[in-house]
Amino acid sequence: MARHSSVLDLIGETPLVDVSSLSPNPRVQILVKLEGQNPGGSVKDRPALAMIEQAEKDGRLEPGATLLEPSSGNTGIGLAMVCRVKGYHLKVVLPSNVSVERRQLLQVFGAEIIESPGSEGSNGAVRLARSLAEEHPEWVFLYQYANPANPRAHFEGTAREIYRDCPEITHFVAGLGTSGTLIGVGTYLKDKKPEVEVWAVEPPAGEAVDGLRNLDDGYVPPIFTEGGGEELLDRKTIVGPRDSIEWTRRLAELGIFAGISTGAALAGAVKCAKTIDSGVIVFVSADGGWKYLSTDAWTGDIDAVVERAKQTIYF
Amino acid sequence: MSVEVRLPTLLRPAANGKAVVTATGGTIGELLANLQRSYPAIQGQLLTNEGSLHRFVNVYLNDDDVRYLDRLDTRVSEGDTVSILPAVAGGAH
Known part of the structure; x- marks a missing residue:
C-alpha cells in the first residue's frame, strides 16, 4: 500500500541490501539495513515516534506541550518531525560542532536549538539538557538515554524486520550512541537465536573526555545498564574517522549513499568478517549521506576530510 | 611484557603529567x-x-574494549597499545 494518511506511517519497514562484494571473507555475507529510508532520514525516527506515543499513552503530553531533548542531531530531527505533525513544540540541546545540515533540518521542522559546547560532545548536551529539565519541570523531558521506549522501538520494529528478512543472521553490528539500537535488536535476536553475536562500534572519544574533571562525570546510558548491555554485547570496538570515511566511500561505489557512521559500522562488520570462518552479518546504516555533503566526505582529499571529521560529531 | 598505555587527561596529573606511559604485565589486570x-x-x-x-x-586493548574480551584476564602481547578512557555518552568525538 503506497497511500498513507500521515508521513508517520512511513517510519520503519526499511530495506536490507546485500553488500557482500565488500566482504573480506568469501564465506561471510554482509547485509546493510538502510535506516536512512525513514521519512526523517534516520534510524532515530523509530525511537522518536515510540517515545512520543508512549508519553501520550501515559498522559504526559498535553496538546501544545513543549519537549526538551539532548541530541547530536538525528533524534532531534526525528522528534522535530513527529512534533510538527502532532502539534508539539521542541527544544533540542545540540552540540555546536554538528554538521550544518543537521541544524538546518531541525529548523525545517520548527525546532528551537539550544547550543551546548562542541568541545564537550554529546556528554555536554546531555548534561545541559538534564539541568534545563530540572529548572523547567513544565517541559516534557523524554530523554532518549533513559527512556525504555527507545530500545523497545528497536525490539518491536528494527529487530523483527531483520529477523524476518534475514533469519540466517549470525552477527549483528551497529553503532553505540544511546545504545537503543543495540539493546533492542540484540535482546530480540538473542531471544530468537541465542548464538547470534552482537558487536558495538563506537567513535574515538576525542576531546569530549578531555573536558572531564573526574571519573564521576563519566556516563553510561541507563538504558544500557537496565537492558543488561554488558552481558548482551559480545564485542565493542572503536573505529576512527579515517576507516569510517574510507568505508563510506566504498559503499558509494555500490551506489549506497550513507552517512559517515555507516562507514564506521561497516568497518566493524568487515573486522567481524575477518575474525569468523563463515556467517551472515547484518549492520545498520543509521542515516543517508545527505546531512554530510558539506563535509566533502566523498570528494575531498582524504587527509583533509579526516581532519574535519575529527572536529565534527557524526555518530 | 612491556606495553604502551595511553592515559586520559584526567589521570595525567597522577602520572607526572605524562599522556603515555609504559607498564609491564601479561594481562590487563597485571598491567x-x-x-x-x-x-x-x-x-x-x-x-x-x-x-x-x-x-x-x-580500557581498550588496541581498539577493543576489554570488558568484551576477557576483562582483566585479557592477554597482552608485545606491540599492543592499551588505552584508558572515561565512559561518556555516545557521539562524543
Whole structure:
C-alpha cells in the first residue's frame, strides 16, 4: 500500500541490501539495513515516534506541550518531525560542532536549538539538557538515554524486520550512541537465536573526555545498564574517522549513499568478517549521506576530510 | 611484557603529567596493578575495592574494549597499545 494518511506511517519497514562484494571473507555475507529510508532520514525516527506515543499513552503530553531533548542531531530531527505533525513544540540541546545540515533540518521542522559546547560532545548536551529539565519541570523531558521506549522501538520494529528478512543472521553490528539500537535488536535476536553475536562500534572519544574533571562525570546510558548491555554485547570496538570515511566511500561505489557512521559500522562488520570462518552479518546504516555533503566526505582529499571529521560529531 | 598505555587527561596529573606511559604485565589486570604501583596517585581511580574495573572506566586493548574480551584476564602481547578512557555518552568525538 503506497497511500498513507500521515508521513508517520512511513517510519520503519526499511530495506536490507546485500553488500557482500565488500566482504573480506568469501564465506561471510554482509547485509546493510538502510535506516536512512525513514521519512526523517534516520534510524532515530523509530525511537522518536515510540517515545512520543508512549508519553501520550501515559498522559504526559498535553496538546501544545513543549519537549526538551539532548541530541547530536538525528533524534532531534526525528522528534522535530513527529512534533510538527502532532502539534508539539521542541527544544533540542545540540552540540555546536554538528554538521550544518543537521541544524538546518531541525529548523525545517520548527525546532528551537539550544547550543551546548562542541568541545564537550554529546556528554555536554546531555548534561545541559538534564539541568534545563530540572529548572523547567513544565517541559516534557523524554530523554532518549533513559527512556525504555527507545530500545523497545528497536525490539518491536528494527529487530523483527531483520529477523524476518534475514533469519540466517549470525552477527549483528551497529553503532553505540544511546545504545537503543543495540539493546533492542540484540535482546530480540538473542531471544530468537541465542548464538547470534552482537558487536558495538563506537567513535574515538576525542576531546569530549578531555573536558572531564573526574571519573564521576563519566556516563553510561541507563538504558544500557537496565537492558543488561554488558552481558548482551559480545564485542565493542572503536573505529576512527579515517576507516569510517574510507568505508563510506566504498559503499558509494555500490551506489549506497550513507552517512559517515555507516562507514564506521561497516568497518566493524568487515573486522567481524575477518575474525569468523563463515556467517551472515547484518549492520545498520543509521542515516543517508545527505546531512554530510558539506563535509566533502566523498570528494575531498582524504587527509583533509579526516581532519574535519575529527572536529565534527557524526555518530 | 612491556606495553604502551595511553592515559586520559584526567589521570595525567597522577602520572607526572605524562599522556603515555609504559607498564609491564601479561594481562590487563597485571598491567593496571603495576601501573598503580608505579603511580600510586592513580590508586582507586581504575579499579574498585573489589578489584573490578571502575564503572566509568573503559580500557581498550588496541581498539577493543576489554570488558568484551576477557576483562582483566585479557592477554597482552608485545606491540599492543592499551588505552584508558572515561565512559561518556555516545557521539562524543
